[in-house]
Amino acid sequence: MTASFDVARIREDFPILRQTIRGKPLVYLDSGASAQKPRVVIDAMVQCMETQYANIHRGLHWMSERTTDAYEAARDAVATLMNARDRSEIVFTNSVTGALNLVAHSYGRGILKPGQAVVISAMEHHSNIVPWQMLRDSHGIELRVAPIDDAGELDMGAFESLLDDGKVGLVSITHMSNVLGTVTPAERIVKIAHAHGAKVLFDGSQAIVHRRVDVQAIGCDFYAWTGHKLYGPTGIGVLWARREILEAMPPFMGGGDMISSVTYEKSTWAQVPHKFEAGTPAIVEGIGLKAAVDYVQSIGYEAMAAHEATLTDHAIARLSAIEGIKIYGRAQDRGGVISFTLDKAHAHDVATLLDRQGIAVRAGHHCAQPLMQRLGVDSTSRASFGVYTTLEEIDVLADTLTRVREFFTR
């Protein structure tokens, strides 16, 4: 642990970590699927519902004004977190999946032209594959897949050559793989893509949990992520995009809050970001997300990243020493997500045996079937870390895995 990072104190912020599972202390190593919620997030949601809850944006009464302020303060907090130029560049959606679909529908059908191409990578989550397939099938957009090498890194040469013919309108790529932990070279990707006239969207669902994301420094055009992985509530996601791009995009969903005027003949749209926020938003969740962002900022990305590097190094060292284990992904730049298989035990059996010892990991295809195929497996087990993860928990994982293998080898 770095000196500035007191994980014991941080653990006290998370009520759930006091839980026992089957009489054993909870060892939660599934933060990559969804992170636990600190007390401040839970409290912010409760406090909103107990003291000032009301629908927002059009109420003239005290509670509606207060709740509108609190909700819009989330937009400010997120804009600051990502270093957006302008708060109106922050669009709230229901999840990153909603954000990626928004871009696929609105930018994809409204701005991209049939015959153009979209580039994704070989290590995308289904949320960053399927919307583009649907766009391909309905709108005549070509879908290209940038390969990865055996270390799990993006093959930059192959990536660039996919852009060579100038047909690529958009590159939509993960900023950190939820399976391999690979962090992709965002700034280089943007440079190459822009040089070929393509816009760039990052799926930052994993990345923003692990490192400071500065959209202006990266230089990208879109950046999407999901609240529940950043210690925030479920039901809320974020799409950042350059204001001029958002302004050029047609709306995705129609309804209240996204209009300027409605007549049966013609409706006109509200200013961005409201144009993309139809209906009553996830109000309480937005307010919870602000608390999560504040919480993360109070710890600081530098401390979080250092803690995570310590955990990841330790985990790789400990797990690599287990007989019969195979770890997937050896990228230079990587985050705290480690996928592995054991030779004698199926990933599901591993997860179940670990669960019986109170250890929560994920097993399966991790919503990345094409990547599983590339790796030549049906499924892997995956341990993933959060701010509350300790070195001791990783030791428990490693010791238990050793015994799991023995259990299946006898």
Added chain:
Amino acid sequence: MTASFDVARIREDFPILRQTIRGKPLVYLDSGASAQKPRVVIDAMVQCMETQYANIHRGLHWMSERTTDAYEAARDAVATLMNARDRSEIVFTNSVTGALNLVAHSYGRGILKPGQAVVISAMEHHSNIVPWQMLRDSHGIELRVAPIDDAGELDMGAFESLLDDGKVGLVSITHMSNVLGTVTPAERIVKIAHAHGAKVLFDGSQAIVHRRVDVQAIGCDFYAWTGHKLYGPTGIGVLWARREILEAMPPFMGGGDMISSVTYEKSTWAQVPHKFEAGTPAIVEGIGLKAAVDYVQSIGYEAMAAHEATLTDHAIARLSAIEGIKIYGRAQDRGGVISFTLDKAHAHDVATLLDRQGIAVRAGHHCAQPLMQRLGVDSTSRASFGVYTTLEEIDVLADTLTRVREFFTR
């Protein structure tokens, strides 16, 4: 109050009702915009986040299994609430706006054919207008508007004649107006529409708060509503549709959880309802919604409806007696939503003056600009009631309104 309905006891279930606004007890008459949350809903959400939170549907560990069960129990509770034939007919969305857009995108673009028509009414919320305009403009669907009479009731003769030419594929109509309180004759609408070969979607956002909705008895094809108005969390909505219709519809959004298999060439879809639930859903909100549904069921729709009828009758009697007031909507069958204007004061000034006395009402176009035009106003004030509303609160409203008018008349 009916004997079986103890409003004082019910008020104790809602922590926020102990609030004072500017030193005055809160009189919350804006439930039609969003309802307050009972303790059981808040507790269910907190309890989930403090004791068993995890991502759902694909975890193999204890918390994920428990949370999946709890989330799926919400689907069962909603299926029972609406008397759906099958739990798989319940699709969770982010709001009713999301649900209506889902139908407009998937059924509208996937099943309806250019040249067909969609019928809405003259008293729709923007959420049930704009998605169909967008469908009209992108897909060549004609949009027809069924008129209302001066009492604010649907003109059934005119409605039927809109269907005469057999071109109408879908009728999408409110089950209760959020401005006029009018409850539409759902079963008659369905009979007429079905006789002309059209499917029927109800926007039940307001209706389901006020009366028991039995989708099988109504005989409709789709029914959509929004959790936050039924005492549930923000960020979750419900679409019910007949299973065979859902099965025929193409997916709307792509991502995790909605697939059966993914390869770059082709993906196949999960069974309904999962086909329509892309990405991590609003897990905690689903669990909160179950608590809200259980709460409503424990009070009982019969008791709620009787309470509301008492409130509404009293409110109409008291408000009608105010000089210079105009009440909009005099439908035979109506719910507890009352829109009005004062001759000497603008709706916004009214709302602000009421707010200074701790009374929360809504003022504006209520996301129903075309209806406002039909009524010949720019905006109205609106008082709307919930299970916790008392006759005394309505008296406070009426007394204060009288003084507001005097204030602006001197």
Added chain:
Amino acid sequence: MTETFDDLRDLYQEVILDHGRRPRHGRRLETYDATAKGDNPMCGDRVQVWLRYAPDGTIAETGFEARGCAISVASADLMAETVQGRSKSDTAALFATFREMARTGVCPACDPTMERLAPLSGVHEYPSRVKCATLPWHALVAALAGTPGDIKETSSE
């Protein structure tokens, strides 16, 4: 009455009620040099402002038609009074000061010329009503800038 609504005096001062009810400048100018519309889609308020310039380029007269609440009508009327005889740049500066006052309720930069507008400072408690007070100013500034089209109020207040 007065007792009950004593706490409204900060927001609805007599001058606001009076100008809201009987605006002095609430009419379209017969001859004008510039005009612009303002529109607040969230609440439905609408205003149009007409301007006539004096030979030296200062504002000779302002008229308006407003559909809206007492605050927006009073604000338009008080604005029309206040800007009379002022230059364009003066007026723009005045708007900046006024907007700040409407948002925050305080006005460190206020000089005596702001006195007429001070009653509107009570709106700061209601972010959504702040827009009512600034809407006519947005239209005025648009007219001064010579954009006679349809000017939308943004929700940036």
Added chain:
Amino acid sequence: MTETFDDLRDLYQEVILDHGRRPRHGRRLETYDATAKGDNPMCGDRVQVWLRYAPDGTIAETGFEARGCAISVASADLMAETVQGRSKSDTAALFATFREMARTGVCPACDPTMERLAPLSGVHEYPSRVKCATLPWHALVAALAGTPGDIKETSSE
């Protein structure tokens, strides 16, 4: 070792580990009368079942190929053993009983023929693992019904 995982015995009994590791029926039949595939997209388990009928219509032999966890492989193997010599309707009834046991962990309707399957009852604690245990049965039932196509496991367990 044994101490640490004592509490796993209920789920991973020796018989499951044994059949999971060394299935007796884990092979494609050379000649067969029916076959069907099962697929659990949520976890990636896949199984194919082949059947040969005796002249009287009972099941003469069952073989399978499975990609999956110990529980699905053991379940397939124990299933193959259990259904041998049974009629179609017998087998369907057996599946219903087995499914109930896998879901609930108890088996009031169980008779001695279920004994071989009883070790799988531990999965009831893991709704997602229940599907591992029932997947081969879904494929078997599909094969019996003469639907030799690609059978998907629904998530209805």
